[in-house]
Amino acid sequence: MARHDSDRLVREAIEVEALLPGEIFGMTARPPDLTRKQLYLAFAIAAVSDAISAFTTFAAPVEWPVDFLTALLLFLVLGWRWPLLPGLILEAIPGVGVFPFWVLVVGAIAVHGSARPK
Secondary structure, three states: OHHHHHHHHHHHHHHOOOOOHHHHOOOOOOOOOOOHHHHHHHHHHHHHHHHHHHHOOOOHHHHHHHHHHHHHHHHHHHOOOOOHHHHHHHHHOOOHHHOOHHHHHHHHHHHHOOOOOO
């Protein structure tokens, strides 16, 4: 009996999909208009951009095109999202690029969706 239970637990553990940030805390999995593929791609873009920005923090002429390209790619992947604009502004400030703002912005969109003006 114990062997059967352990086999079932192993099968269930293998079949579990990767969790998004909101799912860890039992919140809504994602905004209804975004797919997992969009969110995974957005997180990948944000992570690569933040890694590049960490090394080019004090070279503003190099960092700004990376940030604008990141914003453009995130707008293409996620659509128009208001939280992306403050992220772009924060990333444009020299010396602030050492913090992973793009990943935080995408995480906020994944958990809370987007603030939409009424």
